[in-house]
Amino acid sequence: MMSPPDKPWLDNEAGPLLRPYSLTNGRTEPSAALSLQSLVRSTGRMSPERIEPVHARMLTMCRHATSVAEVAAHLKQPAVVTKVLLSDLIDWGAITTHAPAHAPRREQLEALLNGLQQL
Known part of the structure; x- marks a missing residue:
């Protein structure tokens, strides 16, 4: 049984034009x-x-x-690619970074997970 031919991808359907290793120069x-x-x-x-x-x-x-996770989501890139690119900006003095004020407690994470699973 043959599958129908693929439709051509148009505009944003094709995804990013550059591969992640191209963006990071292989890093x-x-x-x-x-x-x-x-x-x-x-x-x-x-x-x-x-x-x-x-x-x-x-x-x-x-x-x-902005969190690293949020930047990665907006760029639609893997977290490691985003971290490498953000590191460039840190090295150039263009951005600063700091840890969040507090880490989420286990109860908060479990409540979030339960809420997401109910969706």
Whole structure:
């Protein structure tokens, strides 16, 4: 039994045009220690017009404190790719990072998981 021919992908259906290793120049390890909960924020020392587009998008997103997980979700990139690219911005002095004020308690995480499973 043959499957129907695939339709051509149009616009955003095709996904990102660059592979993750192209964005990171083959790097797989970030130079800064970042967790998904780490908050990153622009320092205002670098103009988005002077850097690569993906870094510029990140810099624009980080005008206000934003978690690494949120940046990855907006970019539609794996967390490790996002961490490598954010590390570039940290190394350049374009963003700062700090750990969240408090880590979630186990009860909070379990309540969140239960709520999501009920959806």
